[in-house]
Amino acid sequence: MNWQVPLFDPDLGPEEEQAVIDVIRSKWLTMGDRTKAFERAFASETGVPVALACNSATAALHMALAALDIGPGDDVIVPSLTFVATANAVRYCGARPVFADVASIDDWNVDAASIERVLTPATKAVVVVHYAGYACDMPGIMALAARRGLLVVEDVAHAPCASLDGVALGAWGDVGCFSFFSNKNMTTAEGGMVTTRRPELAERLGWLRSHGMTTLTLDRHKGHAFGYDVVALGFNYRMSELNAALGLVQLRRVRERNALRGELVSAYRQRLAQVPGLGLPFAAHRGEAAFHLMPVLLPPGVRRFDVMTAMREAGVQTSIHYRPVDTFTAYVQAGLGPSTEVPLSHLIGERVVTLPLYPSMRIEQVDLVCAALQKAVQGAAKAHESPATDA
Numbered sequence: 001m002n003w004q005v006p007l008f009d010p011d012l013g014p015e016e017e018q019a020v021i022d023v024i025r026s027k028w029l030t031m032g033d034r035t036k037a038f039e040r041a042f043a044s045e046t047g048v049p050v051a052l053a054c055n056s057a058t059a060a061l062h063m064a065l066a067a068l069d070i071g072p073g074d075d076v077i078v079p080s081l082t083f084v085a086t087a088n089a090v091r092y093c094g095a096r097p098v099f100a101d102v103a104s105i106d107d108w109n110v111d112a113a114s115i116e117r118v119l120t121p122a123t124k125a126v127v128v129v130h131y132a133g134y135a136c137d138m139p140g141i142m143a144l145a146a147r148r149g150l151l152v153v154e155d156v157a158h159a160p161c162a163s164l165d166g167v168a169l170g171a172w173g174d175v176g177c178f179s180f181f182s183n184k185n186m187t188t189a190e191g192g193m194v195t196t197r198r199p200e201l202a203e204r205l206g207w208l209r210s211h212g213m214t215t216l217t218l219d220r221h222k223g224h225a226f227g228y229d230v231v232a233l234g235f236n237y238r239m240s241e242l243n244a245a246l247g248l249v250q251l252r253r254v255r256e257r258n259a260l261r262g263e264l265v266s267a268y269r270q271r272l273a274q275v276p277g278l279g280l281p282f283a284a285h286r287g288e289a290a291f292h293l294m295p296v297l298l299p300p301g302v303r304r305f306d307v308m309t310a311m312r313e314a315g316v317q318t319s320i321h322y323r324p325v326d327t328f329t330a331y332v333q334a335g336l337g338p339s340t341e342v343p344l345s346h347l348i349g350e351r352v353v354t355l356p357l358y359p360s361m362r363i364e365q366v367d368l369v370c371a372a373l374q375k376a377v378q379g380a381a382k383a384h385e386s387p388a389t390d391a
């Protein structure tokens with residue numbers, strides 16, 4: 001489809017092209033000096049001693065939980081309103097995901113109270129997600145974790161270089177897990193990163209990333225090591241030099257692009273305040289957000305299908321972030337859902353629509369989206385009064 005306003009549009013240019021060409025010419029294609037440079041730069045931006053690059057946030061989450069010894073018999077609390085990978089990673093480890101609700105209809109993140117409500121005697125860890133790039137209440141969550149002896153993993157897929165109280169998201173918990181998938185605030189095509197302040201965890205994460213091996217090919221190539229031992233049941237979650245080269249370029253501009261996203265979100269908020277009954281979450285968010293997504297909550301009684309169809313006809317791509325994970329067939333069939341503990345997440349899951357947002361979006365495009373949404377909501381509201389003819 002030829003969208004007038006697509007949902008996202010990755011910012012890639014000549015610098016990225018050159019960086020990839022340089023890797024190909026160097027003939028060193030994976031886990032080399034560029035990956036190390038990307039890790040150092042990312043650690044420094046995040047204010048942690050160690051960052052390890054890997055090939056997705058899904059891999060990052062799996063490694064994080066494995067490094068924390070999460071396994072069969074353990075419960076791990078995750079948000080219901082997230083991408084399925086957050087919960088899947090818990091299941092890869094043989095543990096049970098337990099779903100927590102959003103804090104409120106205005107704050108779509110889990111908080112200490114919503115986590116505490118679903119604690120079980122078997123709860124060992126919590127994975128928090130900084131939804132849409134807005135910080136969870138980390139001081140409250142870390143205080144609960146300290147009180148209850150819980151490990152904390154941050155899913156920072158939406159929030160690179162965001163912070164709360166001067167501390168980067170991804171530097172609050174035991175491990176931070178980032179995504180550089182192509183629709184994210186910074187991209188390496190596919191890619192991820194784990195961050196940690198705990199040196200012993202960093203060592204384990206390094207092993208888990210590459211088959212449990214104690215030395216890397218690069219170290220052996222450089223003559224720093226001859227052999228290796230295998231000390232853990234590891235995976236192949238390595239990042240290639242091509243991805244790392246892209247990441248180094250993208251990282252240099254992510255703060256500037258986050259700020260551009262923030263300006264667009266302000267423009268959206270101003271215009272959408274005119275749409276009666278439309279919910280705009282995170283109006284009172286704290287900290288420096290990354291503004292990854294622009295979700296809105298449709299007024300009650302307005303059919304989402306009609307709104308999204310009308311938006312498509314106006315050339316505007318929209319999406320849904322997210323259908324609650326506990327409602328998916330694979331979760332229901334496994335006896336892990338649907339949860340009765342997450343009513344607000346279910347309500348949001350039925351009424352959320354995600355609007356286009358990307359740094360090169362123009363203000364006229366924001367105007368177009370807002371006008372199309374206003375018209376679509378009015379039209380859909382009317383349609384609702386007549387008998388339904390479609391889904």
Ligand SMILES: Cc1ncc(COP(=O)(O)O)c(C=O)c1O
Pocket residue numbers: 055056057058059082083085086129155157158178179180181191192
């Ligand atoms: C909240 C969240 N967690 C995890 C992931 C998984 O990221 P990746 O595609 O890098 O595995 C995503 C990707 O969309 C996400 O949005």
